[in-house]
Amino acid sequence: MIYCTPELEPADKAVLEEIEDMRRDLMYRLAEPHRWDGQLRRQLQARAIQGSNSIEGYRASVEDIESIMLGEEPLETSSAVTSEIAGYQQALTYIRHLSLARSFRFDAGVLHALNFMMIGHHHDKSPGTVRPGGIYVRNSATGEVVYEGPDVENVPALIDELIDWLNGGDLDQPSYVRAAMAHFNLVAIHPWRDGNGRMSRALQTLVLGRDRILTPEFCSIEEWLGLGENTVEYYRALREVQGGTWNPHDRTLSWVRFCLRAHHMQAQRVRDRLAEAGKVWLLLEEQVDAERLHPRCVSALYQVFVSRRLRRGTYQSDESLSQGQAARDLRELAARDWLTPYGETKGRFYAPGPKMQRVKADFAARVEPLRDPYLTGTAAR
Structure with a gap:
């Protein structure tokens, strides 16, 4: 039994x-x-x-x-x-x-x-x-x-x-x-x-x-x-x-x-992440367009928004780029203060730069607490 x-x-x-x-x-x-x-x-x-x-x-x-x-x-x-x-x-x-x-x-x-x-x-x-x-x-x-x-x-x-x-x-x-x-x-x-x-x-x-x-x-x-x-x-x-x-x-x-x-x-x-994803992506598209960056750079910026870091191979795979194309885009984003590079060769990665840190902080302030379905109050995330 x-x-x-x-x-x-x-x-x-x-x-x-x-x-x-x-x-x-x-x-x-x-x-x-x-x-x-x-x-x-x-x-x-x-x-x-x-x-x-x-x-x-x-x-x-x-x-x-x-x-x-x-x-x-x-x-x-x-x-x-x-x-x-x-x-x-x-x-x-x-x-x-x-x-x-x-x-x-x-x-x-x-x-x-x-x-x-x-x-x-x-x-x-x-x-x-x-x-x-x-x-x-x-x-x-x-x-x-x-x-x-x-x-x-x-x-x-x-x-x-x-x-x-x-x-x-x-x-x-x-x-x-x-x-x-x-x-x-x-x-x-x-x-x-x-x-x-x-x-x-x-x-x-x-x-x-x-x-x-x-x-x-x-x-x-x-x-x-x-x-x-x-x-x-x-x-x-x-x-x-x-x-x-x-x-x-x-x-x-x-x-x-x-x-x-x-x-x-x-x-x-x-559900909240899906709603946030659309808002973030549109915001990043506006920023990329305003700075005359290639539209595909939004993909790299979004990955850094939802994560602590981005590696060149991930961006290259997501956008089906050559190694050279991906490296050039990331260098440009770092030069524009969207990304901050760390490490060398295979250990190299990109963390949020000053501009991305401000975007992340703005969205973090908008987080609403979750609701416990068995209670009338809310629960922390």
Whole structure:
């Protein structure tokens, strides 16, 4: 027996309606292509990868993750963390393909394959295969055991039960609820020696993708979960329902509510970023035109607006330029005080210059707090 889907209350249904309204709004906005869509999507995916991996202690900047996604060497991230990021990106790429596949059924092979993609570089951790023995989750600060997974003898049968449920269980339930329960059951089963948390969060995204919520980078809650106190609340929400050991029951409403709240808050963030992107791009177009710069320079300026830095290879790839063209544009932008160069050769990057810093400060002052859907007040970003 696995953990059961709870019965929702009116407050939960109201939050679900608001999430769906925001999702439809995002879908309509994205139906019309914009110049900034590609960069925004890439950054949102990088933030999701950052969030899920930071929960496990693998920390990298959004800028380095974007470099890894583009096949570049990161500037600050260690080779060990780079391997974790690259593995997770590979798994998410596969999930996007599976979300769009015409013919698909969940099976154990898919889950084991995703786990192998994530941790295949850890040959000593039996990637892609069921753990050989018991498993204990410890508090990283105290060393205390906070959760003990089910006996290894029961794991294959529990995976099979979860697979059966994924393919045919609770199909009348909202997608976000089924995805939350898939996440919870997989992390509670804890089938592998490593990667269980990341796998569970990725499975949540896959369930949403298969239910035709087809933009995983916009519906994932991984970025939200990786933000400071949210990570603490995430572990607290898991432990409240788990109770320390594998003990399936139907008192899972608090977990589902935690996930619905996270989806709502993350959707607000993405909605605000989309609105900001249009305003920023138009402003930068005006500035580029006023200074008689090439129109493609807006792409470089926008990347520096949403990020701490820009590398020549990223701009070159985004605008399909030669190395020389990209280098000349960036030198010109630096000469006009839009960018500030740092480093040399492969380590060279461009940070916001004085003009861009003023633009960023102006938009930072306009940020509105997010609204907690289960409360009447607001929550910090």
